[in-house]
């Protein structure tokens with residue numbers, strides 16, 4: 001692992017020299033090759049811009065004098081190459097949540113959060129976990145080649161380079177694999193793997209989201225039929241972008257595709273993110289209700305992160321509620337996070353929705369979710385998303401493990 005992490009470049013943007021030095025030495029100790037330091041957002045931006053291909057990760061203090069972390073993110077969002085972000089907040093959890101929401105709204109990949117005061121031992125575990133979840137070779141090569149353009153994305157989709165990976169969803173009562181969430185990955189010709197934060201926003205802006213969604217749907221439904229042929233029926237979850245809900249014929253198309261691969265709509269769940277702010281409610285309701293009418297599952301994704309109201313939850317015929325990882329991660333040690341988790345569990349139960357927790361990274365959180373009666377969980381604690389061909393071997397290995405430990 002050490003030699004692989006060596007490929008990463010990380011930028012620490014923090015005005016606190018002691019915290020800076022601590023993070024720098026921890027990053028060095030887990031094997032990160034290149035660490036740059038900045039004391040405010042302006043210096044951080046200049047540093048990012050000065051590196052060919054930009055930095056891969058930014059550890060970003062939200063509160064800095066001069067250009068703060070929020071403004072830094074706003075400027076960075078216009079840069080062609082975007083690092084993944086680890087947010088650093090002090091004390092007030094609400095500020096950290098707000099900053100995370102803002103970063104996600106700009107479609108950054110927020111891979112972790114650190115609360116000050118920083119505790120050295122915890123920091124090492126936290127950072128080691130975050131970086132261990134990435135496949136450095138591929139990711140670095142994927143993103144370091146510069147900005148992705150519209151033409152490149154169009155060609156990539158046409159060439160079949162956009163394919164789903166699959167993250168298993170685990171039943172918390174018996175530890176079995178219930179299904180998978182399909183997550184788009186772009187495999188470049190050089191073998192590099194590019195993540196959705198580099199192309200979903202671009203696709204939404206350029207109208208390429210339609211062919212992209214179709215490619216993912218086709219890839220995932222076909223894969224599902226292959227798994228079934230090998231004896232494992234997995235519930236399949238697919239992400240839809242809000243602009244796709246204006247495609248009134250999408251439910252029919254997915255229905256036809258399901259029929260082509262011999263699948264029932266009940267085995268397919270569409271996930272729609274909770275960021276409702278700017279969409280055509282009437283259009284979305286039509287498409288979503290049509291999905292339900294045809295028997296598909298409907299999941300409200302990133303629940304708790306956005307602006308959903310009780311009324312919305314009731315208006316749209318959801319079958320599943322997917323808890324944002326902000327309410328999952330660290331819930332066992334943080335009373336505020338836990339309170340929000342518990343109230344979401346309560347709500348889901350009252351509305352009789354299937355409850356899925358995402359972003360599970362630690363055993364203690366997984367146990368808490370189980371004790372609270374959450375139905376399903378996914379996260380790096382179980383596995384990061386896998387290529388289609390690796391899912392069945394992984395599930396078989398897991399079954400053996402569960403059988404042994406249970």
Ligand code: C2E
Nearest residue numbers: 111183184195196200216239240241359360361379380381
């Ligand atoms: P999402 O739907 O919320 O998907 C969950 C994200 O969390 C995935 O990121 C997944 O790899 C990541 N993840 C899984 N386990 C953990 C964990 O334990 N810790 C942490 N920190 N993260 C974890 P990914 O694959 O990079 O996708 C990012 C987002 O891009 C997705 O968020 C989704 O909104 C969007 N996306 C992905 N594929 C598609 C697609 O086919 N169509 C559309 N419209 N959007 C997609």
Ligand code: CA
Nearest residue numbers: 181239271301
């Ligand atoms: Ca999702």
Ligand code: CA
Nearest residue numbers: 301302324358
């Ligand atoms: Ca989500």
